[in-house]
Amino acid sequence: MSLTILEQAHALAPELQILRRKLHAMPEFGLQLPKTLEVILEQITGLGEISLGKSITSAVLLIKGDTEGPTVLLRADMDALAVIEDTNLEYAATNGFMHACGHDLHMAMGVGAAKILASRKSELKGDVIILFQPGEEGHHGADVMIEEDALMVSGSKPIRAYGLHVFSSYPLGMMGSRAGALMASAGDLLVTVSGSGGHGSMPWLSKDPISVLNEIMSAIPTMITKRFNAFDPVIVNIGWVRAGDPATTNVIPESASFGATVRVFSAENADKLKNYTQELVSSIAKGFGLTASVEFTRATKVLLNDAAAIKSVEKVTAELFGPGRYLNLPTPIAGGEDFASILAEVPGAFVFMGACPPGIDHTQAATNHSNKAVFDDAVLGDGAALLATLAIDALS
Ligand SMILES: [Zn+2]
Ligand SMILES: [Zn+2]
Known part of the structure; x- marks a missing residue:
């Protein structure tokens, strides 16, 4: 009997947790993340064709479906912040940097989605490219990847783009987004x-x-x-x-x-x-x-979600997780995000995912970028499943 994508993602969750904790303990800053890239490459080698960045430590994994068709883009950012971690986690970083924005979880989810999609090429009516991007935190890594033609590795410009972002102070497992402006x-x-x-x-x-x-x-x-x-x-x-x-x-x-x-x-x-x-x-x-x-100075663009892509997010989250897990947010947030540059090129959506650990009141939890921020890696399976399903859905 074949597994559903969600079952497959949850079966992968323990290895994604190990990967995430390994990445958490070795944060790197900016556009050059050589050790982080090495770990990602170990994980994705064999899953498809890999193209590396020219001037930065980026990677694009191309997974070709058995049926020819358009391309869908998924993105995971990889960089940490210059923050001295104070979480008391056993896998806390000690090198003066910290994955205080949860990009370690994004990488693990991206790897999970890659593994799921590589095992389902027969269901893919087109290609998926997964961008592993350094330098999100004010270093315009997405713009560098666009300049280096990362969007074109399949030979055609993607028709859809999706990205996720975890938040340490949002309720665990809750997802949210909105059509139009989501971030400043x-x-x-x-x-x-x-x-x-x-x-x-x-x-x-x-x-x-x-x-x-x-x-x-x-x-x-x-x-x-x-x-x-x-x-x-x-x-x-x-x-x-x-x-x-x-x-x-x-x-x-x-x-x-x-x-x-x-x-x-x-x-x-x-x-x-x-x-x-x-x-x-x-x-x-x-x-x-x-x-x-x-x-x-050069600002990030306003992050604008495509209305049709948000409809797909609503449908896919309801199908995968049942009702009540996805919220249409009433207002944007004032944070900036360079995935906006990708969404300026390709219509798509950015989705928030709550990762506040159980037992902590999310309204009191340390926020992203705090040296005390803690993200629950119980969300990794759901994140991988969501990314993989959004890609398949966009191609069908
Ligand atoms: Zn951040
Ligand atoms: Zn971030």
């Missing part, structure tokens, strides 16, 4: 005011950048309230300010600057925010006889 465009804003330095006893002989920077910092929230639709939110949060030297109070410095994280949920607001901020900052600086520069 996240980027940085850097403002520098340039004046001229001098003696603090005679400010009229200098051009004090600190007071101008202060005016700008106060004006930005007002600009957001007065110039943007409150129902299409804009978040600008200043994370650092630099000016002067704490060793002295009687010197006016030459320049002052701040950096902020910026979150928007539409391309329209991303453009508006750039223009309005430029206008506001240079006008305020000019009003005091100073100059200022505004820099928006």
